[in-house]
Amino acid sequence: MTLVTDVALRRVLDSRGNATVEADVHTESGGFGRAKAPSGASTGEYEAIELPASEAIASAREEAVPRLVGEVYAGDQREVDAALHAADGTDDFSQIGANSAVAISMAAAKAGADVAGLPLFQHLGGTFRGNTFPTPLGNAIGGGEHAADATDIQEFLAAPVGAPSVEEAVFANAAVHGEVADILDDRGVPCGKGDEGAWAPSIDDAAAFEIMAEAVETVGDDVGFEIRFGLDMAGAELYDDEEDGYVYGERVRDTEEQIEYVADLVDEYDLVYVEDPLDENDYEAFADLTDRVGDRTLVCGDDLFVTNVERLETGIEEGAANSILVKPNQIGTLSDAVDAVELAVENGYDQVISHRSGETEDTTIAHLAVATDAPYIKTGAVGGERTAKLNELIRIEHNA
Template sequence: MTLDDFYSIKNVDGLEIVDSRGNPTIRVFVRTVGGIAAYGDAPAGASKGSREAIEVRDPDRVGGMGVERAVKNVRDYVYPAIRGMDVRDQLAIDHTLIQLDGTPNKSKIGGNVTIATSIAVAKVAAKAQGVELFNYIGGSSANLIPVPLLNVINGGLHGGNKLKVQEFILIPAGFGEFSESLIASVEIYRKLKQVIISKYGKIYSGLGDEGGYSPPLESVDQALELLSSTIEELGFKGKVSLGIDAAATDFFNTSTEKYEIDGRALSPGELLDFYIELASKYDLVYMEDPFNENDLQSFAELNSKVQNMVIVGDDLYTTNVEYLRKGLRLRATGGVIVKPNQVGTLSETYQFCKEALDGFNKIVVSHRSGETEDSFVADLAVGLSAHFVKTGAPARGERTSKYNRLLEIEKIHHLRYRGKSA
């Protein structure tokens, strides 16, 4: 067996597994001639941008959520197409997957199939070369731990309350080490549970999809006040800031062109003023998807009016350079969400990040609400030198696996925490 044979793909197979929401998803296994094997999982979002890569699912199984057809696509199409290719050539393999699908949104073989395969290939290549996955992705420049964004109060499509804003986020940037920032967040999270139980009852201490609480709050102010007072009571004021993921597409009424939030119907201009008012009242430094996914102009206007807050595009861009370039021309954002399954391959994800950084946008590597216990997102965030990593509350195994991997990377490899430099 030659050295090239060692890295040559021998087998590719798929498996239907279960994600953190109890829905099926696909796991793809890749094995080389040299016997090196790894898998990649496809996560899934509840709140999705309309331009995301399409998941192939079974309309007649598990309420339309089964992935047996996706598994069949791995065996019938992906395996024959990439068999014999070198796992170290990520670009060539991803390009083959893109051509194999042949659609602009991966709807033929499935974005869930292509991203799970793409991740598996990267993991096998790193393993075969005996290097850490984050180093394989980013090389020697992968030397910083990103600041975590912890979703601790849920609303919108993730909550069971009247909150229209989807996520209320802790941002522990004011610490010297990632481990310190995470433990401080755990303290806040634990205290928040006690406060919620005392105010609203134990029934509201249950956890949402991403580990956050969903107390019976009715306004953005109530949620931010609850978090602010908890942070201050624990002595973390100035060290832990706040952010929100508005996911505004979900509360935008297309008929009236108004945003229905906190019992009001606001025009884009009125919503912009509302956000600026919130930023002046609270230590709010991060705002994701403040307007609907087609309103680049309002993003740009808000971005031009706030100095100490990062305006971030998720549904706006869906990790796709085509939409990113439109936003960069208007200077619509100061940050981008990176979710590889939105676009379907790691190579396309890397290109998106490069262009975002060239356009002076911060990188926020993110999980999805439907996750598995795989910690890949943590290595990806370090490998891409991301400013932030977003992977839910410090609870539930599919979330803590990512945080624990970052703790491991910091401890074993002595990487520096970005902290306030983010």
């Protein structure tokens, strides 16, 4: 019933106005799935390769589609994803492009769920896990690679850890985003928005910490539950080989100073989450920081792990980080992403399912977060391509 009978690929727009890949998968019984690949700006050195959309589509049509149509069943995700790997023949999807691969992989999952008459999260993760839902991390202030002339730290993330429901958490993050705007206005600081919808004011990191602390406290008092915040520091972007350190404007911190700086921030602001605080190749420094603060915050590896089982295995051996950011397009297929989640959970690491800076209205990651029982999902606070995921989480919660 779920034999794949057609795979259609086309170019569509992402949230930055760039071309990305959309895939449609049809099955013999009328099942249908559609998915779109996101795209990153702050990308890890070891990510699967994203090709220009037209090139990825042409290559996938030639190499992958013949291995799928009439050959595999959409209801068997590992069979689909194994066919994609076989069609590509490389370790990093550099032949057909991770953007084509992940779009097809996610579309096939949706087609399989359609045939089974199940919501995607149940198709991916089995029966629903009670009232367990991810806490959304909402980007409220941003800079780094996502916005010019803004903070050195890439993301300041609201985390409504005390929210009694996904719905309340989603609206709390939106309220924090709005409160940040009000505080900036009171200070006479004009600003636009970065790639992920966060405010991108021309302020330094110290001012951003003050504003975030004030915003989460104000909104927390209003809603009556605890809201904390966290960071994506994008350490690989801050690190400069020539300077042999982490560059913050005119200041450069060496590795020991960076570890000390981050540990002090965790203590001062009670940070709930710190993503990529150090360079993507520095497992030892990640391990040192985790040893210092890992008992009270998530030290999350994004560029460090790139949703890659082999890199995660190295991190586990060295005690680097205590959580992994999971981005399906970073590794190419849903099966590969779930493998990383399972290895993480088996070894006491938390999984954080994540969007990309260049997003689409695709909602697959909302279902993946619920399917894998993720404690957090990182998917922005405002903006149609971000709220698509958040609204889908609310729907899942209401229909559970």
